[in-house]
Amino acid sequence: DTGVSQDPRHKITKRGQNVTFRCDPISEHNRLYWYRQTLGQGPEFLTYFQNEAQLEKSRLLSDRFSAERPKGSFSTLEIQRTEQGDSAMYLCASSIEGGTGANVLTFGAGSRLTVL
Amino acid sequence: GNSVTQMEGPVTLSEEAFLTINCTYTATGYPSLFWYVQYPGEGLQLLLKATKADDKGSNKGFEATYRKETTSFHLEKGSVQVSDSAVYFCALTPYNFNKFYFGSGTKLNVKP
Numbered sequence: 046d047t048g049v050s051q052d053p054r055h056k057i058t059k060r061g062q063n064v065t066f067r068c069d070p071i072s073e074h075n076r077l078y079w080y081r082q083t084l085g086q087g088p089e090f091l092t093y094f095q096n097e098a099q100l101e102k103s104r105l106l107s108d109r110f111s112a113e114r115p116k117g118s119f120s121t122l123e124i125q126r127t128e129q130g131d132s133a134m135y136l137c138a139s140s141i142e143g144g145t146g147a148n149v150l151t152f153g154a155g156s157r158l159t160v161l
Numbered sequence: 162g163n164s165v166t167q168m169e170g171p172v173t174l175s176e177e178a179f180l181t182i183n184c185t186y187t188a189t190g191y192p193s194l195f196w197y198v199q200y201p202g203e204g205l206q207l208l209l210k211a212t213k214a215d216d217k218g219s220n221k222g223f224e225a226t227y228r229k230e231t232t233s234f235h236l237e238k239g240s241v242q243v244s245d246s247a248v249y250f251c252a253l254t255p256y257n258f259n260k261f262y263f264g265s266g267t268k269l270n271v272k273p
Contacts, residue, residue, distance in 0.1 A: 049204075078261070087165075087250050087263030088205070101259050136205070148193065148254065150261060152205040 049153035051137050057159045058127055066122045066156045070139030077120050078150065079112055080136040088136055094120060095142075127160045134158075163188045167251045167264035174241055175272050182236040182267045184225075184251035192253040194218075194227050194234040199248045199266070208236075208249070246271045 050069040058064050070077050075096050080088035091110070093101045096117035109127075114120040124131055134157050138150040168183040186194065196208040196218070209218030214229035223238045234251060251264040 080263075085265070087252075087265045088261075090260050090262070093259050095259075138205075149195075149207050149210065150197075150205075151207075152197075154204040 049137055049139055049151050051135075051153035051156045053156060054154065055157045055159070057161065059161050060129060061126055063123065063125045064127055064158060065124075066135050066137075066158075068120045068122070068137030068139075068153060070119070070137070071141075071151055072118075074139035074141045074151070075117065076140045076142060077114055078138045078140075079120070079122050080138065082134045082136055082155070083132075091122070091135075124158070127158075129160045132158055132160045163192070163253060163255055163260075163262045165251050165253055165262050165264040167249075167267055170248075170266070170268040171270055172267060173270045173272065176243055177240045178271075180236070180238040180241045180245075180269070182249055182251075182269070184234045184236065184264060186232050186234065186251070186253050188232075188253055188255060190256045191229075192255050194225070195252040195254075195261075196223070196225055196234070196236050197250040197252055197263075199250065201247070205250065241269070241271045243271045243273055245269060 052067045077094040079091040082088045092112045094114040109125045112122045134155040136155045138152045164187045193212045195210045197205045198208045199205045209220040211218040211227035217226045225236045248266045248268045250266045254261045
């Protein structure tokens with residue numbers, strides 16, 4: 046098991062462009078989370094999937110943000126018409142519902158977005 | 162609502178000093194509590210957890226006790242090492258585990 050993978054690790058884009066991040070969770074993990082982290086702050090919840098169903102979405106997430114998890118495997122987070130305020134580290138985490146490792150988040154290394 | 166408050170950093174200690182990082186929480190119901198650590202250039206990783214009142218989580222010499230009466234989950238280590246230099250995050254999740262709430266993080270610098 047290679048852990049949680051995120052791609053790309055760093056994305057630089059111009060304001061107004063669309064960007065997409067991909068997350069590959071640990072294969073047996075049925076829960077997947079997206080978080081955003083800015084400098085000096087803790088991770089801020091964006092959205093949560095259980096299998097392929099998006100069960101919760103932060104009210105802080107504008108309509109420009111959308112996330113999918115087709116077939117309950119990898120997930121994508123798309124930001125449309127990026128703004129400078131979107132610059133942050135986007136973290137993906139996964140967890141399993143039962144067993145000894147239940148409900149412990151395993152994080153990826155993150156995808157850093159810089160909007161110029 | 163649910164929230165986590167932890168002491169601001171940075172905390173600077175000499176090697177072998179005693180460490181305490183304070184964490185208090187507000188939660189509905191009976192949450193599970195966690196400490197995550199982020200070493201320089203790496204992703205967050207679980208340090209320890211506690212799932213019910215009076216539980217003590219421990220790992221790598223770190224300990225934290227789930228105190229329901231004071232709504233606290235303070236992180237302690239008896240003798241820190243330079244390799245413990247990192248950012249430490251306190252976190253909670255409510256009973257349904259559909260969302261994890263993190264504190265703002267406390268940066269620890271340990272000097273030789």
